[in-house]
Amino acid sequence: xxxxxxxxxKSENLPPFRVTLRELLKQSDVNExxxxxxxxxxxxxxxxxxRHAYQGQAGKIKVVFQDSHDQISVTIQDFGRPxxxxxxxxxxxxxxDPGGLGIFLIKKLMDQxxxxxxxxxxxxxxxxxxxxxxxxxx
Amino acid sequence: xxxxxxKQNEIELFELDGExxxxxxxxxxxxxxxxxxxQLRKVVVNLKKVSYIDxxxxxxxxxxxxxxxxxxxxxxxxxxxxxxRSVFEIAKLDKVFSLANTEVEALQLVAQ
Numbered sequence: 485x486x487x488x489x490x491x492x493x494k495s496e497n498l499p500p501f502r503v504t505l506r507e508l509l510k511q512s513d514v515n516e517x518x519x520x521x522x523x524x525x526x527x528x529x530x531x532x533x534x535r536h537a538y539q540g541q542a543g544k545i546k547v548v549f550q551d552s553h554d555q556i557s558v559t560i561q562d563f564g565r566p567x568x569x570x571x572x573x574x575x576x577x578x579x580x581d582p583g584g585l586g587i588f589l590i591k592k593l594m595d596q597x598x599x600x601x602x603x604x605x606x607x608x609x610x611x612x613x614x615x616x617x618x619x620x621x622x
Numbered sequence: 623x624x625x626x627x628x629k630q631n632e633i634e635l636f637e638l639d640g641e642x643x644x645x646x647x648x649x650x651x652x653x654x655x656x657x658x659x660x661q662l663r664k665v666v667v668n669l670k671k672v673s674y675i676d677x678x679x680x681x682x683x684x685x686x687x688x689x690x691x692x693x694x695x696x697x698x699x700x701x702x703x704x705x706x707r708s709v710f711e712i713a714k715l716d717k718v719f720s721l722a723n724t725e726v727e728a729l730q731l732v733a734q
Contacts, residue, residue, distance in 0.1 A: 495645040502641070502674075520705050527676055531644040577714040582681035582688070585713050589677055592712055 485512075491530070491545040493538045493562065498530055505549070505558075512551045514615050521593040522556055522613050528586040529560050529609055537564030537607055555595075556613045563606040570599045625653050633664040633732055635725075639671040642679030650679075654686045663695035664732045668725055670701035675709050687719065696720070700728035 487508060491497050505526060509519040526547075533545055541564070548559040569587045579585060591597055596612035623640035634657060640646060657665055667683075669675075683699065690697045700722040702710065710716045722728035 498643060498645055499641065502643075517708075520708075524674075524676060524709065527643065531676065531678065534644070578718045579684065579713070580688075582684040583677075585680055586677035589709070589712065 485551040487549045489547040489549070491547065493530075493534045493541070493543045493545050493564075495531075495534055498527060498534070501530070501547075502527055508549055508551070509556070512556060514556055514613070518556075518613055518615070522558065522611070525590045525593040525611055525613075526558050526560065528590045529611065532567075532569065532586060533560070533562045533564065533607070536567060537562045539565070554615055556615070557610060559608065559610045561602075561606065561608045566601040566604065566607055568599045568601070568607075569609070570597055623649055625650060627653065630729065631733075633666055633729060634662045635729075636665070636667045637671070638667065638669055641674040642672055642682070643674065643676045644678040647678040647682045651682050651685070654682070654689075657686070658689045661693045661695065663690075663693070665690060665695065665697045666722075666725070666728045666732050667697070667699050668701050668728070669699055669706055670703070672706055673703060675706045677713075680709065680713055680715060683719065684715070696732045698722055698728045698732045700725050 491501055502523060505523055509522060530545065543562060543564050546561040550557045569590065572587045574588055575584055594611045595614050598610040600608045602608055623638065623642065623646035626637040628635050642650065687697050698720040701724065702721060720731055722731055
């Protein structure tokens with residue numbers, strides 16, 4: 485199943501999109517814990533787009549939600565300032581100052597985070613969560 | 623986000639209702655300004671009705687804790703639902719904050 489959305493990068497558009505995403509995740513067979521983690525990671529990406537990629541400008545965001553047999557993937561594309569968040573080193577925890585946890589949460593909560601900047605314009609992030617945990621290697 | 627604020631003995635008790643994210647956390651930050659300005663020393667925040675928190679919500683609490691500690695005040699968070707507690711744990715903030723399981727426990731902790 486694949487669903488596409490277009491959002492305008494404004495903070496007030498994030499809670500309604502969260503409702504939509506929550507509904508989609510409910511329809512999938514992913515468990516509640518993983519659903520919550522996907523929801524939070526996607527919202528952190530969208531918050532980054534609003535704050536940093538567009539810096540308060542009401543730019544366009546494209547979101548593609550894909551539910552396949554073994555994974556949920558969410559692709560988020562913006563056309564703002566390029567920034568590869570996968571290159572940001574993890575902070576030392578617990579952080580003593582506020583802020584700077586969003587990127588850490590995205591990487592921590594998802595199984596895969598892939599970044600590209602198509603033709604050097606904007607950002608395209610693909611977040612993947614596997615439905616089953618990887619088998620433990622003994 | 624609904625924010626209910628009341629005074630119980632010398633303790634400032636906040637009850638939050640809703641989702642704490644990038645859009646709603648400025649409202650809570652504004653409410654906390656009064657706490658800092660008056661240097662209120664005993665603050666409890668009940669999160670029983672908060673079903674979702676993101677990094678902006680966490681940052682709001684980290685900032686509040688820093689400012690309250692500066693004048694030797696205490697901040698205790700209570701009744702975190704599992705999804706919210708889990709975000710605190712991932713960020714290892716459960717080691718930094720006083721987290722109570724019940725409001726009674728929180729009121730005792732902050733009064734000590």
